[in-house]
Amino acid sequence: MKQPYPFAAIVGQEEMKQAMILTAIDPSLGGVLVFGDRGTGKSTAVRALAALLPPIDVVEDCPVNSARRSDCPDWAEIRSDTVVTRPTPVIDLPLGATEDRVTGALDIERALTRGEKAFQPGLLARANRGYLYIDEVNLLEDHIVDVLLDVAQSGENLVERDGLSIRHAARFVLVGSGNPEEGELRPQLLDRFGLSVDVASPGDIDDRVEVIRRREAYDHDHAAFMLRWQAEDAAIRERIVAARAALRHVRTPDAVLRDVAQLCLELGTDGLRGELTLLKAARAYAAFRDDTALARTHVRATAPAALRHRLRRDPLDEAGSGARLARAVEDVFA
Amino acid sequence: MGDAGRSAWSRAACVRDLLAIDPVGLGGVVLRARAGPVRDTFLAGLTDLPAPVIRLPPTTMTDRLTGGIDVTATIAAGRRVSGSGLLEGAGAAILPMAERLRPDLAVHIARAMDDCGLCVIAVDEGIDEDAAPASIAERAAFALHLADIAMADIHGPATGAPALARARRRLAAMQSAPELAAPIALAAMRFGIDSLRAPLLTLRAARAHAALHRRDAVEEPDLLAAVDLVLSHRVTHLPDTEATDLPTPPPGGTESAGADTDRIAPSDMLVEAVRANLPADILDRLAERASRTARGAGSGARRKGNRRGRPLPARPGRYDGSAAIDIVATLRAAAPWQTIRARTARTRRAVHVMPSDIHLKRFEEKSDRLLIFTVDASGSAAFARLAEAKGAVELLLGAAYARRDHVALIAFRGTGAELLLPPTRSLVQTKRRLAALPGGGGTPLAAGLACAMDLAIAAGRRGMTPAIALLTDGRANIALDGAADRERARADATRTARALAGQGCSTIVVDMGNRPEPDLAELGRTLGGHYLPLPRADAHRLSGAVAAALGT
Numbered sequence: 001m002k003q004p005y006p007f008a009a010i011v012g013q014e015e016m017k018q019a020m021i022l023t024a025i026d027p028s029l030g031g032v033l034v035f036g037d038r039g040t041g042k043s044t045a046v047r048a049l050a051a052l053l054p055p056i057d058v059v060e061d062c063p064v065n066s067a068r069r070s071d072c073p074d075w076a077e078i079r080s081d082t083v084v085t086r087p088t089p090v091i092d093l094p095l096g097a098t099e100d101r102v103t104g105a106l107d108i109e110r111a112l113t114r115g116e117k118a119f120q121p122g123l124l125a126r127a128n129r130g131y132l133y134i135d136e137v138n139l140l141e142d143h144i145v146d147v148l149l150d151v152a153q154s155g156e157n158l159v160e161r162d163g164l165s166i167r168h169a170a171r172f173v174l175v176g177s178g179n180p181e182e183g184e185l186r187p188q189l190l191d192r193f194g195l196s197v198d199v200a201s202p203g204d205i206d207d208r209v210e211v212i213r214r215r216e217a218y219d220h221d222h223a224a225f226m227l228r229w230q231a232e233d234a235a236i237r238e239r240i241v242a243a244r245a246a247l248r249h250v251r252t253p254d255a256v257l258r259d260v261a262q263l264c265l266e267l268g269t270d271g272l273r274g275e276l277t278l279l280k281a282a283r284a285y286a287a288f289r290d291d292t293a294l295a296r297t298h299v300r301a302t303a304p305a306a307l308r309h310r311l312r313r314d315p316l317d318e319a320g321s322g323a324r325l326a327r328a329v330e331d332v333f334a
Numbered sequence: 335m336g337d338a339g340r341s342a343w344s345r346a347a348c349v350r351d352l353l354a355i356d357p358v359g360l361g362g363v364v365l366r367a368r369a370g371p372v373r374d375t376f377l378a379g380l381t382d383l384p385a386p387v388i389r390l391p392p393t394t395m396t397d398r399l400t401g402g403i404d405v406t407a408t409i410a411a412g413r414r415v416s417g418s419g420l421l422e423g424a425g426a427a428i429l430p431m432a433e434r435l436r437p438d439l440a441v442h443i444a445r446a447m448d449d450c451g452l453c454v455i456a457v458d459e460g461i462d463e464d465a466a467p468a469s470i471a472e473r474a475a476f477a478l479h480l481a482d483i484a485m486a487d488i489h490g491p492a493t494g495a496p497a498l499a500r501a502r503r504r505l506a507a508m509q510s511a512p513e514l515a516a517p518i519a520l521a522a523m524r525f526g527i528d529s530l531r532a533p534l535l536t537l538r539a540a541r542a543h544a545a546l547h548r549r550d551a552v553e554e555p556d557l558l559a560a561v562d563l564v565l566s567h568r569v570t571h572l573p574d575t576e577a578t579d580l581p582t583p584p585p586g587g588t589e590s591a592g593a594d595t596d597r598i599a600p601s602d603m604l605v606e607a608v609r610a611n612l613p614a615d616i617l618d619r620l621a622e623r624a625s626r627t628a629r630g631a632g633s634g635a636r637r638k639g640n641r642r643g644r645p646l647p648a649r650p651g652r653y654d655g656s657a658a659i660d661i662v663a664t665l666r667a668a669a670p671w672q673t674i675r676a677r678t679a680r681t682r683r684a685v686h687v688m689p690s691d692i693h694l695k696r697f698e699e700k701s702d703r704l705l706i707f708t709v710d711a712s713g714s715a716a717f718a719r720l721a722e723a724k725g726a727v728e729l730l731l732g733a734a735y736a737r738r739d740h741v742a743l744i745a746f747r748g749t750g751a752e753l754l755l756p757p758t759r760s761l762v763q764t765k766r767r768l769a770a771l772p773g774g775g776g777t778p779l780a781a782g783l784a785c786a787m788d789l790a791i792a793a794g795r796r797g798m799t800p801a802i803a804l805l806t807d808g809r810a811n812i813a814l815d816g817a818a819d820r821e822r823a824r825a826d827a828t829r830t831a832r833a834l835a836g837q838g839c840s841t842i843v844v845d846m847g848n849r850p851e852p853d854l855a856e857l858g859r860t861l862g863g864h865y866l867p868l869p870r871a872d873a874h875r876l877s878g879a880v881a882a883a884l885g886t
């Protein structure tokens with residue numbers, strides 16, 4: 001398998017790239033939802049994301065990527081204290097995955113051959129402290145969505161099945177992509193995504209030509225292409241690491257807090273999650289920009305992604321949520 | 335069939351050669367053809383695909399694709415035996431009956447095309463609107479219709495393996511040609527092809543075509559052939575000629591495209607090449623495609639919905655991959671026999687499980703519901719009513735998320751009925767479709783009912799539970815054949831209603847006239863459903879009433 005296409009080499013799609021960088025800076029933001037038509041580079045961007053993420057330290061052999069031995073779940077029976085550095089896990093949750101595979105289940109092999117009751121960790125265990133990617137997330141089956149909602153809420157995966165009673169940490173960033181023409185996402189799941197972006201094919205012919213050229217270069221002259229762009233990927237990664245450290249020191253003036261609250265009030269977003277996410281996103285953006293205090297520009301730049309999917313839907317409104325959002329932003333920041 | 339058939343076969347043969355030359359880069363082909371000698375001839379000629387070539391019928395289980403534990407072998411051997419996934423290391427895959435492919439399988443296959451360069455031959459036997467999953471069609475460079483080709487049209491010897499091998503070597507040595515990107519991208523854009531995979535695949539097809547014709551670089555004929563083969567089936571709208579078109583290409587395109595104009599076909603020429611080969615019925619096909627995307631384009635909503643649910647007690651059964659094993663029940667069944675089996679067994683094991691102990695998990699199924707709105711758009715129903723019906727559809731759909739409801743909309747007016755909104759759960763699509771709902775003309779009630787019935791039967795076959803809401807205000811005055819004959823219209827409506835009642839789906843007749851119409855009450859009885867006089871209903875009341883009557 002080839003190395004994935006470099007993140008920095010993606011032409012345009014600035015909002016999508018920005019959203020992915022923000023969640024890499026502050027994973028507690030709660031993930032990114034990318035909606036758009038086919039062939040707009042959604043999956044390319046998600047697969048490229050892995051290269052941007054700083055590696056994490058994990059206890060060797062720990063099935064849930066624990067940082068310390070004391071965090072390892074009992075059932076894993078970890079003996080070693082060795083800590084190794086691994087790339088941040090980006091785990092694919094394929095459509096049609098069974099619940100067993102997602103949550104983990106009784107280890108069939110050991111049950112059948114040795115008669116032992118042992119737990120076989122699932123995708124949620126592997127995604128702990130990393131990313132869980134769901135392509136075509138709007139087609140995900142309901143019972144899997146239920147599992148995800150529960151786990152994303154509690155940060156813990158509780159398996160009560162096959163006579164097992166197992167729990168382990170499962171904190172992950174959800175990244176989903178899909179095509180809105182094929183069906184809507186359940187609002188509860190929509191809410192779990194911190195940021196959402198709509199992507200479309202670039203309408204500018206130069207951009208389109210550039211996409212094709214780079215892709216050709218990637219396929220044709222792979223080594224040179226990767227060499228050139230990996231350096232840029234590394235530069236972005238360094239900025240992310242620096243921003244992570246700077247995040248704590250970003251000051252939040254009260255005036256900006258009021259702006260954020262005012263904006264959410266204006267839009268009538270449900271609950272307080274909108275405000276909190278917008279604030280976090282704006283702070284991460286400020287840290288990425290090397291700014292020490294939160295300002296209106298930061299809120300402005302992140303408001304669409306943080307609030308777009310939280311507006312109460314008015315089915316009879318033709319303009320859609322984008323226009324309403326832009327209007328509200330203009331009003332509040334006038 | 336004559337010339338048309340012969341040239342169609344030439345295209346098919348060309349696609350076959352190009353795929354043999356660059357199977358990984360081109361992704362594959364979607365073949366729309368029924369079983370028959372022409373298809374067999376075509377497939378038999380596909381000998382030069384990368385090995386191993388696997389066949390994936392639509393019933394293939396997902397775990398066979400990705401690999402997993404082989405339970406029967408594991409029990410027999412007493413140690414873990416994993417089956418390797420079919421996709422692992424496969425070079426090419428033939429998908430018979432691709433139109434029946436489940437969306438979860440399509441996702442895996444599309445992923446393999448992206449990551450491992452799997453070459454896919456999707457044989458689509460679909461009639462009418464059934465089609466191969468969009469995610470696969472999008473990644474495959476070509477699409478061929480073999481229906482118009484007769485055996486007599488097949489001509490010319492197939493390109494031999496040595497020639498193909500030479501072409502492959504030539505392709506490997508060919509320089510990349512970045513200057514071709516601009517005209518191709520421009521041509522794709524003018525046909526409304528949004529995806530960026532299309533121009534990329536065109537470029538690759540052009541290179542393979544050049545290699546096939548023993549050229550060391552892409553020349554005009556290669557480019558023309560490539561745009562025809564890759565772009566013509568993706569066209570979403572025809573480029574406007576001259577005047578309206580001028581503003582689009584020059585601003586960005588001139589600089590990059592202009593430099594190349596002397597040497598290579600400008601995009602105008604490519605546009606003409608695509609246009610020349612568009613089938614005569616392109617406009618109909620475009621409309622058909624629009625309705626196809628609305629329905630979920632095969633990669634979702636359609637057939638899914640009722641496979642899992644509330645767990646039921648496990649039952650003994652043979653493991654064939656179609657159901658999951660209930661481990662605990664299996665071990666429980668094996669437990670009483672352990673002592674006996676341990677005594678007679680030749681090998682020592684902790685647990686002796688026989689295939690007869692295996693219990694399978696079962697689930698209670700519940701299927702998705704489809705609400706079919708059949709709306710009277712005749713002159714008497716007036717535009718205001720129509721607006722309310724539209725609003726009700728949107729409100730119901732907006733509230734339908736959690737219940738997995740789908741909504742469809744049929745309008746009848748003038749002399750016939752029309753499916754305006756094929757079953758969908760997408761608000762985006764619904765809004766788009768409803769915006770352009772026309773009104774006026776007579777009341778062909780029978781035609782509306784017949785259309786609703788067709789849709790209900792089709793939905794039932796897909797595993798959905800259809801329910802019909804008929805919104806009208808008056809009497810039928812157009813017969814099924816379009817004649818303005820009140821008597822026959824009434825008889826036709828009653829007859830259709832009886833047939834519909836026989837389908838056993840729940841119905842509601844909403845009378846939107848100012849005064850309740852006895853005919854409609856009668857119709858409601860014939861349909862065996864509810865009748866609801868609801869004058870001056872607004873969208874909210876309407877959606878509330880329909881939801882209550884149909885028990886959503």
